[in-house]
Amino acid sequence: xxxxxxxxxxxxxxxxxxxxxxxxxxxxxxxxxxxxxxxxxxxxxxxxxxxxxxxxxxxxxxxxxxxxxxxxxxxxxxxxxxxxxxxxxxxxxxxxxxxxxxxxxxxxxxxxxxxxxxxxxxxxxxxxxxxxxxxxxxxxxxxxxxxxxxxxxxxxxxxxxxxxxxxxxxxxxxxxxxxxxxxxxxxxxxxxxxxxxxxxxxxxxxxxxxxxxxxxxxxxxxxxxxxxxxxxxxxxxxxxxxxxxxxxxxxxxxxxxxxxxxxxxxxxxxxxxxxxxxxxxxxxxxxxxxxxxxxxxxxxxxxxxxxxxxxxxxxxxxxxxxxxxxx
Ligand code: NAP
Ligand code: G4F
Numbered sequence: 083x084x085x086x087x088x089x090x091x092x093x094x095x096x097x098x099x100x101x102x103x104x105x106x107x108x109x110x111x112x113x114x115x116x117x118x119x120x121x122x123x124x125x126x127x128x129x130x131x132x133x134x135x136x137x138x139x140x141x142x143x144x145x146x147x148x149x150x151x152x153x154x155x156x157x158x159x160x161x162x163x164x165x166x167x168x169x170x171x172x173x174x175x176x177x178x179x180x181x182x183x184x185x186x187x188x189x190x191x192x193x194x195x196x197x198x199x200x201x202x203x204x205x206x207x208x209x210x211x212x213x214x215x216x217x218x219x220x221x222x223x224x225x226x227x228x229x230x231x232x233x234x235x236x237x238x239x240x241x242x243x244x245x246x247x248x249x250x251x252x253x254x255x256x257x258x259x260x261x262x263x264x265x266x267x268x269x270x271x272x273x274x275x276x277x278x279x280x281x282x283x284x285x286x287x288x289x290x291x292x293x294x295x296x297x298x299x300x301x302x303x304x305x306x307x308x309x310x311x312x313x314x315x316x317x318x319x320x321x322x323x324x325x326x327x328x329x330x331x332x333x334x335x336x337x338x339x340x341x342x343x344x345x346x347x348x349x350x351x352x353x354x355x356x357x358x359x360x361x362x363x364x365x366x367x368x369x370x371x372x373x374x375x376x377x378x379x380x381x382x383x384x385x386x387x388x389x390x391x392x393x394x395x396x397x398x399x400x401x402x403x404x405x406x407x408x409x
Pocket of ligand 2: 166167168169207208209258259260261269270271272274291292293294295297298299333358360363364367
């Protein structure tokens with residue numbers, strides 16, 4: 083039986099990846115950071131909270147990573163842990179550097195010290211392209227990060243490549259473009275919108291305050307994207323891949339899709355609030371997933387419309403439940 087260790091298992095991707103690997107017959111371990119309240123709601127949503135083994139640890143604590151690797155004896159290690167919200171990275175740049183950047187070398191060192199034959203996946207990001215240097219970003223597009231988060235991720239990206247080249251570790255980076263789902267954190271724009279749409283439709287909210295709605299993103303479904311992570315670790319040689327849909331849409335048009343699904347007009351509810359503008363913006367992202375398609379036979383299968391509808395449906399269900407519970 084193959085054994086996997088997932089850092090960030092309580093996050094959106096961690097939960098979907100855990101479910102995907104369980105379905106493939108893996109024994110799944112997850113590194114879980116200690117928090118004062120429970121963080122397992124996503125694992126519960128997918129019905130797998132009792133099927134994964136959770137090990138307490140933190141990517142900033144090397145000893146806990148060594149312990150987690152020894153307990154799990156993982157053949158595959160997926161590093162999904164991060165301070166992943168771009169907005170917060172300007173308020174907590176040092177924490178972001180320590181968790182999202184240095185956390186990566188901690189885990190690589192732990193692998194080097196325990197079992198260098200373990201395969202490693204690093205969650206790199208399209209945010210590294212930032213101020214884009216090519217209209218369609220591919221593996222050869224130069225990076226130009228625009229946030230402390232993007233800068234920290236760039237360190238994680240290059241240190242992963244460096245450990246592959248220095249120590250022959252099977253270490254791959256997935257340069258994933260934005261991917262969303264009903265399990266997306268509420269602070270990210272898609273989920274903020276779909277949650278607001280549900281609340282407005284059910285009479286609990288009147289307005290939705292947003293920042294730069296002219297920004298464009300290449301949005302896919304997280305459930306599709308975790309398969310690409312796994313595929314990378316099944317290749318004979320480690321490599322880096324862009325994972326994207328190849329289509330880009332403005333935040334404005336994404337809002338339109340969400341509001342129209344419940345027969346509302348976004349223009350009547352969205353209020354532009356400079357509070358949500360960023361000190362430096364990534365105006366547009368558009369990925370070229372040709373290499374993943376050719377080498378991994380991977381392709382995004384969920385359209386933005388299907389994705390947003392799935393998210394609105396899930397939020398309508400949640401809000402209705404909330405109303406019923408409150409009486
Ligand atoms: P997410 O929902 O924010 O999950 C992040 C996970 O990291 C959570 O489980 C969190 O634990 C954990 N974590 C945070 N700090 C930690 C620490 N110090 N030690 C151990 N664990 C820690 O993020 P996601 O959307 O699933 O993304 C997964 C990864 O892919 C992240 O690295 C993200 O930066 C990257 N990425 C995401 C996207 C995207 O569009 N979703 C695109 C490209 C790359 P708690 O639950 O305790 O907070
Ligand atoms: O949903 P977002 O916060 O995602 P962002 O910044 O693109 O980052 C996400 O994707 C990255 C991959 O490219 C990941 F690496 C990262 O971890 C994260 O998952 O914002 C998307 C866009 C931005 O341009 C933002 O300025 O939406 C714009 N936006 C406009 N109003 C807003 C809002 N974003 C948020 N979060 N909240 C708003 O009110």
